[in-house]
Amino acid sequence: MFKGKFGKNQNEEQKAHSLKVEELKEQLKTVLHASSDLNFRSLKKDGKRILFSFLASVIDKNAIDDFVIRTIQNHNEVEWSIENLAQILPIAQISAANQLQEISASLIEGNVYIYVEGDPCGLLANVSKTVERSLEKAETESxxxxxxxxxxxxxNSNLNILRNNIKDSNLCMEDVVIGARGKAKGKIVYIKDIADEENVNxxxxRLSELKVDQIADTTVLGQLLESNSWTVFPQLMTTELPDRVTSALLKGKVAVLMDRSPATLYGPTPFFSFFETTEDVYMRWNMGFFLRMLRLTAIFLSVLLTPAYVAVVTYHYEVIPSPLLVTLGQSRSNVPFPPVFEALLLEFVIELLREAGARLPTKVGQTMGIVGGIVIGQAAVDAGFTSNILIIIIALSALGSFTSPSYIMGTAIRIIRFPIILLAGIWGGxxxxxxxxxxxxxxxxxxTLGxxxxxxxxxxxxxDLRYSVFRMPLQYLSFRPETNRTNDNQNYPAQKAKEKKDVDE
Known part of the structure; x- marks a missing residue:
């Protein structure tokens, strides 16, 4: 267990440390640039010295006092050697090391390095302390x-949640290191006998080919892993909901988790996956079907309502019914701007209100969004900047874009409205x-992932339409989606699911 890394390194600067305690201290100070939180503690017994090296900012001081130093002091009868110390230390994660690069990297991660003078290597014991928040509700997905x-x-908390959700021995978690300088820990998660090996590969x-200093979050990681970074449409899903990731894994998808990031990335995620929500499954199938159709219809209308208004008012008056034409003419009689400019102006104001409301504190943002929308809308109509009908259409378009369960897809839908409005103003229908x-x-x-x-x-x-576009009864969802190319393509026997559940008397 403790004989894995005693060989010489090809780089002379990364050779095994000196056998003298003082020389080891100087080398660690050099590698870590004499960081102010680099601490040393030494003990001496029978002329033999033992050195404890750690970074005070990332370790649990109580753990190093109680489980490391005090434990060694209480075992005076034990001869100091890495084999004996590994036996008495009550710490789960212990490994041997003698390369300076490995030691310095482990100190940064919250390990303490225990070196007995004269031994060929020392011990790395994990006594890290991480700042964590308690489990809460998702902020972006309700x-x-x-x-x-x-x-x-x-x-670790996120992996614990997934392990509790999927108690399957085939649930695989592969270690990855993300970032050349940040070196964030990550995991590739998939179910071995379900996920397609091509998606995993x-x-x-793509993770191995990343050459960046640091990645702050999985949302940034997703942009780097996508096939096309120029498009406005996301090609990989990020979510804060464990049950959504659980459902995706059981369908044969692959997830990537990253330390210090509250969101999980998974794929492949086609276009229609961004309009699905786990609530569609929790509800009865007919309710879920209705809500999914309502969501897709709202997105379609959100994209086309305002451009259609601009095209009709500018070029195609003949398609407007006569009673509505009179009302529309009266509404626009005091508006000095062409319809395309009027629509772009109001769309810009709506986006400005939305962004301002998102950046302000929650209570202030909600009040500002509601009051600002009412005041600005009414003032714009009274001042003759816009018509009442366009205010209604813009409001419906904004509501339609907010029905998307994915925040990033909803933002993409709002962005593509602007070029469509512009083209509608130039060439109409x-x-x-x-x-x-x-x-x-x-x-x-x-x-999406190839x-x-x-x-x-x-x-x-x-x-596969029953899994994405429609929502069908659960007894008709016995097979996993073909588009994910799953190895095990059956959820449960279809005939058993359709059998009568009545108990014979």
């Missing part, structure tokens, strides 16, 4: 039904069709 627990910044390859065709072609070209972004529409998979 649910009415289902578990309310959310991930935290602690990698894709994550492995033809401009809308040009924009629609452009985005459709763009979506067809996108990939697979088509518009699955199961393209390529068409009729059976």
């Amino acid at each position: 649910l009415v039904y289902g578990p309310k627990i959310a991930f935290t910044e602690s990698l 894709t994550f492995r390859q 033809i401009g809308i069709m040009i924009a629609f065709c452009f985005f459709l072609i763009h979506l067809l070209k996108l990939e 697979g088509p972004y518009l699955m199961p529409i393209f390529p068409f998979r009729w059976r």
Whole structure:
């Protein structure tokens, strides 16, 4: 157990440390640039010295006092050697080391290095202390039904949640190190007999090819792992909800967790996956079906309502019913701006209010958003900057974009409205069709973890529509989605699920 790294390193600066305590201290000070939180503590017995090296800012001082130093002092009869110390120390994570690079990296992670003068190597004992917050509700994803627990910044806590959710020996967790300087710990998580090995290998390859100093969060990691970084559409999902990750893993997807990040990244995630929510499963199938259709319809209207208004008012008055045409004319009689400028101005004001409300404290932000929207809207109509009908259309478009369960996809939907409005103002209905065709072609070209972004529409998979576009009864969901290319493609026997549940008298 303690004989793994005693060989010489090819780099002379990373050779095994000197056998003298003072020389070891000087070398550690040099490697860590004499950091002010680098501390040393030494003990002496029968002419033999033992040195404890640690960074005070990342270790648990009580643990090093009670479990390391005091334990060694209480075992006076034990001869000081790494084998004997490894037997008496009540610490789970202990390893042997004699390379300066490994020792310095371990000290930064919260280990204490125990070196007995004269031994060929020392011991690394984990006494780290991490700042963690308690389990709370998710801030960006709210649910009415289902578990309310959310991930935290602690990698161990997040893995513990997943282990409790999926008590399966096939649940695999592979270690990865993310960032050349930050060196954040990460995990690739998947279910061995379900996930497609190609998806796992894709994550492995893209993570290994990253050459960056530090990655702050999985949302940044997702941008680096995506196939196309220029598009506005996200190709990998980030979520704070453990039950959403659990559901994705059971469908054959692969997740990546990172230390100090409260969100989990997983894929492949086609376009329609961003409009699904675990609440669709917790509710009865007909309610879930209705809400999913409502969500998709709202997103579609959110993109097209304002451009359609601009196109109709600018070029296509003939499609407006006569009674509504009179009302529309009266509403726009005092507006000096063309419809395209009027719509872009109001869309910009709505986005300004939304961003300001998100940056202010919660209570102040909500009040400012409601009051600001009412006051500015009414003032804009009274001043003749816009019409009443456009105010209603802009409000409906904003509400439609907020129905997306994914915050980042909702933001993408709001962004693409602006070029569509501009094209509608230039070419009317033809401009809308040009924009629609452009985005459709763009979506067809996108990939998510190497697979088509518009699955199961393209390529068409009729059976997979029940998992993405529609919500069907659970007894018809006995097979896992074909688009994930799962090894074990069956959730449960389909015939058993459809049998009558009545008990015969």
